[in-house]
Amino acid sequence: MKFLPLIIANIKRKKIRTVLTLGSFAVSLFLFGLLVTIDAAFYQGLEVAGVDRLIVSNKTSLIMPLPVSYKERLRQIPGVEDVTYASWFGGIYQDEKNFFPQFAIDTETWLGLYPEFIIPEQQWQAFEKDRQGAIVGRKTMKRFKWKVGDRIPLQATIYRGIWEFNICGVYNGTRKADDLTQFWFHHKYLDENTPFEKGYVGWYTVKVKDPDQAAQVSRAIDDRFANSPFETKTDTEKAFTAGFVKQFGNIKLILLSVGAVVFFTLLLITGSNMGISVRERTNEIAILKTVGFTDQKVVFLILLESTLYALVGGGLGLGLCKLFTLAGDPTGGLLPLFYLAADRIALGVGIAFLVGVTAGFIPALFAMKLKIVDAMRRV
Structure with a gap:
């Protein structure tokens, strides 16, 4: 000094x-x-990727769908504990710059695969009862100043027309790195309004019983659907996220x-x-x-x-x-x-x-x- x-x-x-x-x-x-x-x-996504989760997508391209019938067939594969699915929606809220991820999900199994997301039980029950219901991440709610009970219109880009949703609840994460910007709605609502896409999903998320057996389960899944009209490509959630980032x-x-x-x-x-x-x-x-x-x-x-x-x-x-x-x-x-x-x-x-x-x-x-x-x- x-x-x-x-x-x-x-x-x-x-x-x-x-x-x-x-x-x-x-x-x-x-x-x-x-x-x-x-x-x-x-x-x-690499930091918070679940070690016990696999992503199953179409082998040709991520934008190509898979049959919804694969859900039960995936459950039958040794080492698989649970299965859920989702599809990308890609809607626009008011302006094209207002980007946030929107997923049509299987409401019966979604939370079982993503326990890091926390939603009040009452809000989730209200969501399950409302076919036009939606669950929205806390950051997206804050960004657009939405509140539970609001009716939100989204202009479809992949599909057609204006889609309206009722916000039934807000989810939070248990970790700081969890993505709190997503918008979830019923996959059944998507099926009802897109007859040409009914019976198909975007991708599956598979939970394995033993993370150490993830590689073997991945090979078993792809072998199960080899030479079928809809062949699969299975990666760990971390590898899938890394591959997505590399596209940039x-x-x-x-x-x-x-x-x-x-x-x-x-x-x-x-x-x-x-x-x-x-x-x-x-x-x-x-x-x-x-x-x-x-x-x-x-x-x-x-x-x-x-x-x-x-x-x-x-x-x-x-x-x-x-x-x-x-x-x-x-x-x-x-x-x-x-x-x-x-x-x-x-x-x-x-x-x-x-x-x-x-x-x-x-x-x-x-x-x-x-x-x-x-x-x-x-x-």
């Missing part, structure tokens, strides 16, 4: 340079926070590439500023050595100054990013889990510290090797 006044005096020497250096760190760490938040949002491209590689460029540039900027600052203070460094400051103390002062730039600027950037993410998903539904976690903030602080130390290392080395006589000769 006794060196702090000296460091603060050096920082105040060139106020514009100080502001620009802090700003560079703030912008870079804000971008870092945004990148890791987007990365976490894309891969959120290699998100992680893109984010890492952008992040690496940003921090390399930041390292050059900070190193250059510290180098200029040390050269401007050559005579002062010589005086410090004259009055008894050792080479190690001089190095420590310069590294501390560089690190202070990094931590203050980086902390400002991460703080602003945290405030930005608190506002929720800026994409309107594409990234339902949009928040900056504490471990990623800690990672950002660690990176800022590392950049600060690295950027100040060469100027500190120059100051350490500086001889008092040579420094006094300079103007």
Whole structure:
């Protein structure tokens, strides 16, 4: 702490340079926070995927259906504990930008496969009795300011016409990463209004008795329906989610590439500023050595100054990013889990510290090797 006044005096020497250096760190760490938040949002399903759940879809394509008769045949496969199914609806609420996932579900089995979703028993019973009923995630309810009892119209995109639903309840999750943006309604309601699709579902979710036997059960399912008109492709829920994310491209590689460029540039900027600052203070460094400051103390002062730039600027950037993410998903539904976690903030602080130390290392080395006589000769 006794060196702090000296460091603060050096920082105040060139106020514009100080502001620009802090700003560079703030912008870079804000971008870092945004990148890791987007990365976490894309891969959120991998973190919460059920280890005992398999996804069974059409082998040709996910958009191709499977017969509803497969439900009982799947139950008969050894190792299978329970089965449910769902279909994608793809409706529009008021505007095409108002995206949120909508699933027609098998109400009799859905909650048994997804125990992480919590719904008041009274609301679920009301939903089961209302063929036009719907259960909506808490985040979507809040987003559109809906309430239980509202009647909601959706413009169908895959199917035809305006579909109306009665909101019977709201579901919550038991984990922070659970998706609370979904909209569920009766698959029977979908069947009644789409005679040409009746008897088909989008995909099945299978619960296995023993997660360690998931691979064997997957092979057994695909073998059971091999060479049939509707062959299947079975993956663990984690593998299925990962495959879905890959359709957007290699998100992680893109984010890492952008992040690496940003921090390399930041390292050059900070190193250059510290180098200029040390050269401007050559005579002062010589005086410090004259009055008894050792080479190690001089190095420590310069590294501390560089690190202070990094931590203050980086902390400002991460703080602003945290405030930005608190506002929720800026994409309107594409990234339902949009928040900056504490471990990623800690990672950002660690990176800022590392950049600060690295950027100040060469100027500190120059100051350490500086001889008092040579420094006094300079103007």
